[in-house]
Amino acid sequence: MLKKLKAFVAGCAMLAAAPAHAEFxxxxxxxxxxxxxxxxxxxxxxxxxxxxxxxxxxxxxxxxxxxxxxxxxxxxxxxxxxxxxxxxxxxxxxxxxxxxxxxxxxxxxxxxxxxxxxxxxxxxxxxxxxxxxxxxxxxxxxxxxxDNYSLAKSTGTQVVKSGGKTWFFITADYAFGHDMEREAGQIVKAAGGSVVGAVRHPLNTADLSSFLVQAQGSGATVIALANAGSDFTSSVKQAAEFGITQSGKSLAGLAVYLTDVRSLGLQAGQGLYLSEPFYWDxxxxxxxxxxxxxxxxxxxxxxxxxxxxxxxxxxxxxxxxxxxxxxxxxxxxxxxxxxxxxxxxxxxxxxxxxxxxxxPMYLFRVKAPAQSKGPWDLYEKVTETPGDQAFKPLADGGCNLASQN
The missing domain is CATH 3.40.50.2300 (Response regulator)
Known part of the structure; x- marks a missing residue:
């Protein structure tokens, strides 16, 4: 009986020491x-x-x-x-x-x-x-x-440094746009600029003329586009039709991506600064x-x-x-x-x-047509922001997991 008890205890010990069974x-x-x-x-x-x-x-x-x-x-x-x-x-x-x-x-x-x-x-x-x-x-x-912080920090700071001190936001009316407007506004102010106003448009808006007219009349030197995708490209194309950039105002795209620039074309997009963490080339x-x-x-x-x-x-x-x-x-x-x-x-x-x-996050500049060697040759790298500087500091994010760090 004693031998059986010892064998049972030894077996239990082996089971306890064994790795957990895989659960798929x-x-x-x-x-x-x-x-x-x-x-x-x-x-x-x-x-x-x-x-x-x-x-x-x-x-x-x-x-x-x-x-x-x-x-x-x-x-x-x-x-x-x-x-x-x-x-x-x-x-x-x-x-x-x-x-x-x-x-x-x-x-x-x-x-x-x-x-x-x-x-x-x-x-x-x-x-x-x-x-x-x-x-x-x-x-x-x-x-x-x-995230919106990493995009806004790079693009917003750069435009203010180049002289774009007063900003007006055209913002997509959902969580992404609201977040981007808030982050960029704070960064612009921290860099020495000011926000003079904002207007919000529904997602996937074909006609942005009324919003652009409000921005044009605001007196701001920079019209910031806190939208993305076709909303962004429509904003840029319609701004050109209204002669906004020709009047001395600047457009700042806060969430610009490869497919946006490809859709716009280099003729319209050349010289635009944008931030991304990846580029194919x-x-x-x-x-x-x-x-x-x-x-x-x-x-x-x-x-x-x-x-x-x-x-x-x-x-x-x-x-x-x-x-x-x-x-x-x-x-x-x-x-x-x-x-x-x-x-x-x-x-x-x-x-x-x-x-x-x-x-890392990278600041890119859109190439001029003469610089491009192919249909997807759209960016040139300007500078790199190391990862530990590119994103919002852990202590400032408001995450309750941060205390575990």
Whole structure:
């Protein structure tokens, strides 16, 4: 009897010392790319983000151990109720473990709250809201590519230094636009400028003439465009029609991306300064990733958002492999913060305790037509801001996780 008891105790000790059993829900790691597939943000994210996620999965080998990785996608149509319903269905019955991309800040904030409740993961590559790593931070999501602070700091400071002291904002009337206007306004004032007024327009507005007229009559020397996608390009084109730039006023694009400049054309966009964390022609590694992407996208080069999806999915899979499971979202995000990041698109970096992915930001200038050597040869690098200076300091963000640092 004593021998049997000793054998039982020894067996229990061995079980306690053994590693935890891997938990992969449904026998598959399923990643859902949720974004605007057909509207104003489709070019900068959309189907290209889905391909970027697939490239990351293939680079990783298509599975973690013997568990396959799948990519699904959904179109939230820039409607928060639609986006939240898709996300809830994915998590409740669709077996999705991580939701990626999330264009539109209102939708990103809602999904971030949802994954916290359900202990899943969201990695937000295409929303700029500072709230995601501020008062809305959580242990279940990461914000990857950029945010309004990093964009506003670079562009706003540079324009004020060049003489653009008085600003008027034309702002998209939703969370992203409000956040950008607030951040840029504070940075402009800190740099010695002033904000004389603002006006807000609905998302996806074709006719911006009345808003531009108000801006033109404000007396401001700089008209700041706190909008994105087709709203931004429409603003620039219509401003040119009104002769605003010819009258001596400057346009400052606060959220300008590769596809915007491509749509505008170099004739209209030449000389424009903009800030991004990624450009396809930045170095040998970014060009290597861009070649993979272009092969799938008819020669189109990746945007910073699409490159962010690739980069974030790759790091997520590394964390899943390290924890040997996909069921505990908090554990996976904690591991993502523990592991250093490195990939072709974004190089080396790390994820801060508040969920902010840290990497350099670059100031670019749009090339003149004569400088360009091809349809996607649009930028020239001006300067680099190191990652530890590019984003809002941890102590200033308002994230309750910061006290754990």
């Amino acid at each position: 829900t449904g026998g598959v790691i399923r990643i859902g790319v949720l974004n605007d597939q057909s509207g104003i943000y489709a070019d900068m994210a959309g189907p290209g983000s889905v391909e970027a996620a697939r490239i990351a999965v293939e680079e990783f080998g298509g599975k973690v151990g013997n568990v396959p990785v799948e990519v699904v996608f959904g179109d939230h149509q820039n409607k928060p109720d639609v986006g939240l319903n898709i996300a809830r269905q994915w998590l409740d019955v669709g077996g999705v473990d991580m939701i990626a991309d999330l264009t539109n800040s209102s939708i990103a904030l809602a999904v971030a709250s949802l994954v916290k409740d359900k202990n899943k993961v969201a990695i937000i590559s295409s929303s700029n809201s500072n709230r995601l790593t501020g008062d809305a931070c959580s242990p279940n999501h990461v914000q990857w590519t950029l 930045l170095n040998d590694n970014t060009r290597a990733f861009a070649r993979k992407f272009a092969e799938r996208r008819g020669g189109a080069m990746p945007t910073a958002y699409q490159a962010g999806v690739y980069s974030s999915v790759l790091h997520y899979l590394k964390a899943v492999a390290a924890v040997n499971g996909d069921s505990d979202g908090r554990a996976i995000v904690a591991k993502m913060k523990e592991l250093p990041t490195e990939d072709l698109a974004y190089g080396k970096g790390y994820v801060r305790i508040d969920g902010r992915k840290i990497h």
